[in-house]
Amino acid sequence: NQPLSRSAEQAQDAIDNERLQSSIAALATFGGRPDGGVSRETLTSIDLASRHYLIEQARALGCEVMVDDCANLFFRRAGRRNELPPVLTGSHGDTQPVGGKLDGAYGVVAGLEIIAALNDAGIDTLRPIEVVAWTNEEGSRFGPGTMGSSAFVDPSRLAGYLDAVDQSRVRFGDALQAALDSIPGVPRCEMQRPLSACVELHIEQGPVLERAGIPLGVVTGIQAVRWFTVTCHGAMAHAGTTPMDERRDAMAAAVSLAQKLYGFAATHAADQLRLTLGRWQVSPNSVNTIPGQVEFTVDVRCLDDSVLDRFEAFLRGLAADAGGSVSLERFFQRAPTHFPRPMLDLIQAAAGRACAQAGLPAPMPITSGAFHDAMYLADHCPTAMIFVPSKNGISHNAAEATDPHDLFLGVQALAYTVTALANQ
Numbered sequence: 001n002q003p004l005s006r007s008a009e010q011a012q013d014a015i016d017n018e019r020l021q022s023s024i025a026a027l028a029t030f031g032g033r034p035d036g037g038v039s040r041e042t043l044t045s046i047d048l049a050s051r052h053y054l055i056e057q058a059r060a061l062g063c064e065v066m067v068d069d070c071a072n073l074f075f076r077r078a079g080r081r082n083e084l085p086p087v088l089t090g091s092h093g094d095t096q097p098v099g100g101k102l103d104g105a106y107g108v109v110a111g112l113e114i115i116a117a118l119n120d121a122g123i124d125t126l127r128p129i130e131v132v133a134w135t136n137e138e139g140s141r142f143g144p145g146t147m148g149s150s151a152f153v154d155p156s157r158l159a160g161y162l163d164a165v166d167q168s169r170v171r172f173g174d175a176l177q178a179a180l181d182s183i184p185g186v187p188r189c190e191m192q193r194p195l196s197a198c199v200e201l202h203i204e205q206g207p208v209l210e211r212a213g214i215p216l217g218v219v220t221g222i223q224a225v226r227w228f229t230v231t232c233h234g235a236m237a238h239a240g241t242t243p244m245d246e247r248r249d250a251m252a253a254a255v256s257l258a259q260k261l262y263g264f265a266a267t268h269a270a271d272q273l274r275l276t277l278g279r280w281q282v283s284p285n286s287v288n289t290i291p292g293q294v295e296f297t298v299d300v301r302c303l304d305d306s307v308l309d310r311f312e313a314f315l316r317g318l319a320a321d322a323g324g325s326v327s328l329e330r331f332f333q334r335a336p337t338h339f340p341r342p343m344l345d346l347i348q349a350a351a352g353r354a355c356a357q358a359g360l361p362a363p364m365p366i367t368s369g370a371f372h373d374a375m376y377l378a379d380h381c382p383t384a385m386i387f388v389p390s391k392n393g394i395s396h397n398a399a400e401a402t403d404p405h406d407l408f409l410g411v412q413a414l415a416y417t418v419t420a421l422a423n424q
């Protein structure tokens with residue numbers, strides 16, 4: 001298989017680090033913040049502007065551009081046998097409300113850099129290669145997360161997403177239609193299309209690789225995740241006149257419920273259960289009115305799904321014991337994902353070559369604490385991920401950063417992997 005790995009090696013060696021770093025910086029200007037972070041929530045006008053920019057970049061590389069019903073953008077480089085299912089790489093284009101330059105964006109830019117490198121080196125591949133920018137991976141503006149990739153894999157999910165609303169009551173379906181209308185010249189493509197394989201390059205967003213001093217991670221899987229909305233119902237009343245024992249204070253109820261959930265998490269620290277009560281909405285949110293309603297979100301994760309079953313039973317028990325004053329909705333649930341061994345072996349070889357060439361330690365296997373679009377693609381085709389370290393393990397924070405050389409190594413590893421897969 002000399003020609004196969006030969007062109008994979010050529011692709012790896014053709015990655016241009018300077019062009020890569022400047023492409024990352026250019027995409028980061030869309031929603032760039034004074035503190036160095038990026039605020040580019042899904043389908044905002046800033047996100048739509050970044051999509052126009054990516055379309056221009058892809059067209060300048062000779063790519064065909066397509067969009068599907070969930071506004072997932074695909075940038076396609078033809079193969080010798082164009083009718084064969086493509087190899088897909090890329091990631092999500094949206095960020096957290098206060099995000100960084102790399103979460104998602106790095107994988108999209110990496111895909112375009114690989115296409116530029118293949119063009120430079122005059123390498124053609126048997127199969128087409130596609131780079132995707134998924135819609136709404138974060139789930140921070142409209143819940144749940146990974147809407148684009150989950151709908152691509154199972155289009156029947158899209159209808160259930162359309163009525164999700166953001167904090168200003170904008171419907172996802174309306175934002176989606178506006179996004180599609182904003183790129184009239186881009187042809188529509190089918191969802192659930194056959195893919196021969198998918199590889200996503202992403203920052204680790206945690207401290208493991210950095211603490212181990214290892215520049216690349218072979219992602220073996222992704223932990224389970226569930227999201228809930230908990231709503232505590234009380235009665236608005238006057239803060240000054242209402243005796244403490246005559247209140248139905250929704251905040252008092254929410255705080256006590258939250259404490260019980262943190263208590264559950266503390267007793268399951270050994271299972272590495274992770275609990276985040278990230279978004280709170282108080283109504284009427286007035287300094288001198290007893291809250292009539294408090295709604296908060298629950299993000300709970302664990303490698304072991306049975307621990308999340310126990311958490312959910314505990315939470316539902318608390319709601320049931322509250323005599324109708326607590327309502328609960330689960331709006332995101334994903335069991336653990338495991339990537340297939342043959343894909344892990346290929347990534348180990350690809351990443352291993354990049355590290356060896358740089359005189360750096362070999363890649364290590366790592367489970368992802370963050371969820372990714374790849375978790376749904378794994379239901380659709382052979383899928384895997386490559387990680388680079390995050391400085392101080394920080395992400396979902398403006399200070400998110402990765403050593404530029406690690407970013408370069410990651411794209412080299414991805415280039416080998418994608419090119420090898422596109423020649424199989």
Ligand code: HGY
Pocket residue numbers: 137138139145369370371372
């Ligand atoms: O929340 C997550 O795990 C992903 O980074 N959106």
Ligand code: MN
Pocket residue numbers: 092103104137202372
């Ligand atoms: Mn991400």
Ligand code: MN
Pocket residue numbers: 096103138396
């Ligand atoms: Mn994220």
Ligand code: MN
Pocket residue numbers: 091092104137371372373374
């Ligand atoms: Mn992701």
